[in-house]
Amino acid sequence: MSKWVRVHTADNPPEAVFIRGLLEAEGIPVRLKSMELWTAAVEIYFAEGARPSVWVPSQAREEAERVLAQRDRSGIGRPWTCTCGERLDGQFTVCWRCGASRPDDD
């Protein structure tokens, strides 16, 4: 049996589910903890340690951290608005309308 390690603590359940999707897309098995607590009683969400956390097998930890670091750098999934006013989806790093690069301080 694999030993599981925590690689991320999410601010909310949707974020945890989003992270799981990113990791599973890379072929990494994922377990979420605290989700069931959160759905059982919303107030427990505010309790210490009740935030949903993302766990992977210890042998997949390095790969998982690489995926998470990449996500932090690129901001994948977050839409952005170009200086020209064009609204772009998160996967685009350059505005298709004016050619400007995505600002770093999104």
Ligand SMILES: [Zn+2]
């Ligand atoms: Zn633009």
